Amino acid sequence: MEPVDLGDEERPGGITRKTLLKAALIGAPMSILAGTAAHASLARDVAVTGGPLLPTPFCDDDDEPTVEQIEGPYFKPNSPQRTTLPGNGTPLTVSGYVFGLSCQPLANVLLDFWQADANGAYDNVGFNFRGHQYTNANGAYKLTTIVPGLYPGRTRHIHVKAQAPNKPILTTQLYFPGEPRNNTDTIYDARLLMNVRTNGAGLEATFDFVLNVQGAPPSSSPSASPTTGPGGTWQAGRTYAAGDTVTYGGSTYRCLQGHTAQAGWEPPNVPALWQRIG
Numbered sequence: 001m002e003p004v005d006l007g008d009e010e011r012p013g014g015i016t017r018k019t020l021l022k023a024a025l026i027g028a029p030m031s032i033l034a035g036t037a038a039h040a041s042l043a044r045d046v047a048v049t050g051g052p053l054l055p056t057p058f059c060d061d062d063d064e065p066t067v068e069q070i071e072g073p074y075f076k077p078n079s080p081q082r083t084t085l086p087g088n089g090t091p092l093t094v095s096g097y098v099f100g101l102s103c104q105p106l107a108n109v110l111l112d113f114w115q116a117d118a119n120g121a122y123d124n125v126g127f128n129f130r131g132h133q134y135t136n137a138n139g140a141y142k143l144t145t146i147v148p149g150l151y152p153g154r155t156r157h158i159h160v161k162a163q164a165p166n167k168p169i170l171t172t173q174l175y176f177p178g179e180p181r182n183n184t185d186t187i188y189d190a191r192l193l194m195n196v197r198t199n200g201a202g203l204e205a206t207f208d209f210v211l212n213v214q215g216a217p218p219s220s221s222p223s224a225s226p227t228t229g230p231g232g233t234w235q236a237g238r239t240y241a242a243g244d245t246v247t248y249g250g251s252t253y254r255c256l257q258g259h260t261a262q263a264g265w266e267p268p269n270v271p272a273l274w275q276r277i278g
């Protein structure tokens, strides 16, 4: 495998690169060997102690747009819906849960991932290493991909936009423990460290998102009843494909990503799914 570059410096707790590489060879979890300092706590663990969860921090490195400016050089809307991003590189899985502030699992959260390939390049023509998925009824997700390559100026990272139905988009990034550039990347945030362990020839990472959603999660079951209120052709329960257009509240919207509409995903509320065109 092509291991994550762990650097040559002494690790906190006296673990050397050599020790870590040896650990990788025998498949031991790096997070355990590197001590608690390198072990990012998961929201599901923190919740046991009680009290509200801290939301996952926002993180933006200017290679993706703000919410209002959806066409950025590296983020591309309309990524394919898929949980596996195929391509050559060190296999990596990222899995976990999406919670609200009260640790309630959030179903049907849109998670849109994008990352560099093994050489540190983004595909700005096609959709390599881009894909979106939705959390299941338990709030769980799983991404199968490769370890992203490094590119100038940044530490190793994976981009993601997370959006619960009818809620704002969280744009953030996930990081790898033990990366030398974590110390020099000004955008890097230790609260966004994944737990990473070796798994055969690849890496297995976990991360729990916490979205700024109060109380009980929205209903996860699609409603077949047409929406009432503002009016238009948009209907909960209908399946839309990218490119479809609907009207809602007197405006026209174009579908960016195929999905089955549900209450809470009215076009003005989900800019990741609908673009207003008139």
Ligand SMILES: [Fe+2]
Pocket (backbone or CB within 6 Å): 061, 063, 074, 154, 157, 159
């Ligand atoms: Fe990036």
